[in-house]
Amino acid sequence: MTKAAVQVSNHRRIATVETALPPGSTPKGARGRILNAALRLFADRGYGGTSVRDICAEAKAQATTLYAHYPSKEHVLAEIIQLAHDDHHRRLRDALMTAQPDPREQLVALVRAHVLSHCEYSMLAVVATAELHALSEAMAMPILSLRAQSERLLVDVIERGIKQGVFAVPDTYLALRAIGGMGLRVSYWFSPDCGRTPEQVAEVFSEYARRIVGVMPKG
Amino acid sequence: MTKAAVQVSNHRRIATVETALPPGSTPKGARGRILNAALRLFADRGYGGTSVRDICAEAKAQATTLYAHYPSKEHVLAEIIQLAHDDHHRRLRDALMTAQPDPREQLVALVRAHVLSHCEYSMLAVVATAELHALSEAMAMPILSLRAQSERLLVDVIERGIKQGVFAVPDTYLALRAIGGMGLRVSYWFSPDCGRTPEQVAEVFSEYARRIVGVMPKG
DNA sequence: AAAGAACACAAACGTTCGTTATGATTTTCA
DNA sequence: TGAAAATCATAACGAACGTTTGTGTTCTTT
Numbered sequence: 001m002t003k004a005a006v007q008v009s010n011h012r013r014i015a016t017v018e019t020a021l022p023p024g025s026t027p028k029g030a031r032g033r034i035l036n037a038a039l040r041l042f043a044d045r046g047y048g049g050t051s052v053r054d055i056c057a058e059a060k061a062q063a064t065t066l067y068a069h070y071p072s073k074e075h076v077l078a079e080i081i082q083l084a085h086d087d088h089h090r091r092l093r094d095a096l097m098t099a100q101p102d103p104r105e106q107l108v109a110l111v112r113a114h115v116l117s118h119c120e121y122s123m124l125a126v127v128a129t130a131e132l133h134a135l136s137e138a139m140a141m142p143i144l145s146l147r148a149q150s151e152r153l154l155v156d157v158i159e160r161g162i163k164q165g166v167f168a169v170p171d172t173y174l175a176l177r178a179i180g181g182m183g184l185r186v187s188y189w190f191s192p193d194c195g196r197t198p199e200q201v202a203e204v205f206s207e208y209a210r211r212i213v214g215v216m217p218k219g
Numbered sequence: 220m221t222k223a224a225v226q227v228s229n230h231r232r233i234a235t236v237e238t239a240l241p242p243g244s245t246p247k248g249a250r251g252r253i254l255n256a257a258l259r260l261f262a263d264r265g266y267g268g269t270s271v272r273d274i275c276a277e278a279k280a281q282a283t284t285l286y287a288h289y290p291s292k293e294h295v296l297a298e299i300i301q302l303a304h305d306d307h308h309r310r311l312r313d314a315l316m317t318a319q320p321d322p323r324e325q326l327v328a329l330v331r332a333h334v335l336s337h338c339e340y341s342m343l344a345v346v347a348t349a350e351l352h353a354l355s356e357a358m359a360m361p362i363l364s365l366r367a368q369s370e371r372l373l374v375d376v377i378e379r380g381i382k383q384g385v386f387a388v389p390d391t392y393l394a395l396r397a398i399g400g401m402g403l404r405v406s407y408w409f410s411p412d413c414g415r416t417p418e419q420v421a422e423v424f425s426e427y428a429r430r431i432v433g434v435m436p437k438g
Numbered sequence: 439a440a441a442g443a444a445c446a447c448a449a450a451c452g453t454t455c456g457t458t459a460t461g462a463t464t465t466t467c468a
Numbered sequence: 469t470g471a472a473a474a475t476c477a478t479a480a481c482g483a484a485c486g487t488t489t490g491t492g493t494t495c496t497t498t
Contacts, residue, residue, distance in 0.1 A: 048267025
């Protein structure tokens with residue numbers, strides 16, 4: 001029998017409340033507290049549903065302190081999303097570079113890194129995907145180009161797998177969307193209480209990704 | 220070779236701008252115009268980023284006309300999300316009832332209906348999934364229970380497939396999340412200009428779902 | 439001890455928010 | 469035709485919004 005599914009039925013956008021910014025990426029002092037507070041509130045209520053006063057109250061700072069570190073509320077969101085995409089892209093590249101040159105191994109490495117990132121920093125992932133539209137086009141542009149690079153990594157692996165005859169995919173673009181999409185959604189439902197560790201989710205999802213591209217199950 | 224991927228690189232939350240409410244579900248008169256306008260704006264800017272005046276301007280109605288039909292802005296969102304879930308759930312049930320009793324056929328039918336719904340009414344789907352958290356817990360409750368029923372439909376099919384030995388899934392809950400998640404994301408990237416018809420996307424994604432649960436490719 | 443950065447605190451700016459009130463005008467339908 | 473419902477038009481309410489200014493206070497580093 002499979003494991004029981006523990007799913008709390010609340011209407012929160014995100015299941016977990018634990019992790020926030022990656023430790024190395026947190027500025028110290030009030031700026032770091034503001035960044036973390038904004039991340040928590042943006043993840044929970046969305047950018048439009050969070051006021052500057054809310055952020056500073058959560059950060060135990062004065063309402064005007066935010067403007068000592070950021071020119072505007074939008075710049076806070078921009079820094080969070082940029083940071084999220086930087087970290088995500090770095091993990092994908094690291095995974096790809098330490099993997100065996102076999103496309104099957106590279107696919108597993110990419111999906112593992114993708115899923116782990118969305119488990120461990122789910123708030124970051126939710127804000128990065130769900131609140132990007134709140135950014136002006138000028139501020140969203142560099143982030144979109146980085147996102148396109150990340151997608152390119154997966155597309156390249158799929159296309160090489162097809163060329164080598166180890167993958168059988170009816171539509172490369174739709175495989176990208178399917179694999180990417182099921183990983184993106186992880187950040188919404190995953191929590192430490194869901195009965196699975198991030199590693200277990202990554203393991204199972206990378207197996208699902210192998211199946212999507214037509215690689216036969218290992219066992 | 221696979222088809223070229225046509226992906227416009229803008230920072231809009233949703234790719235399409237065409238379809239709005241299902242024709243049968245649109246009230247007539249100003250109420251219907253307001254509901255459609257709210258749907259469009261909520262999909263594009265989010266609930267918190269849309270004002271009542273924006274909605275009524277888009278609906279070519281007076282700013283106060285909204286309150287002749289709804290007690291509050293939140294009730295407009297609630298009606299949209301309720302309507303979205305009702306329509307989605309009905310399509311899932313219809314698909315399940317007209318499918319062969321084989322779990323493999325039922326899985327394909329469910330995923331097809333799921334994907335088609337998210338292609339044809341992508342605005343509705345985006346608002347229903349991305350803006351539910353803006354609803355108070357009391358108003359979100361009935362919607363959450365309906366959503367749980369919809370998920371139950373897929374879980375039951377997967378479990379029956381496992382019991383009959385036609386599916387091989389390492390984790391039922393994670394299969395639900397993977398299949399459901401890749402379908403949910405369709406509403407964000409699909410557009411009539413993406414080079415694929417909704418039927419083609421549904422066809423390919425139902426094949427991917429078959430593969431996830433361990434059914435061998437048809438060909 | 440001096441200097442400069444970081445932060446707290448308070449007051450206020452102009453704007454927009456969701457919402458209500460009142461009254462005239464149009465449309466719908468029996 | 470007449471009554472009832474829907475819509476328009478205008479004004480306004482208090483509250484909250486993002487943001488600015490200015491003045492103190494605390495901390496870090498030299």
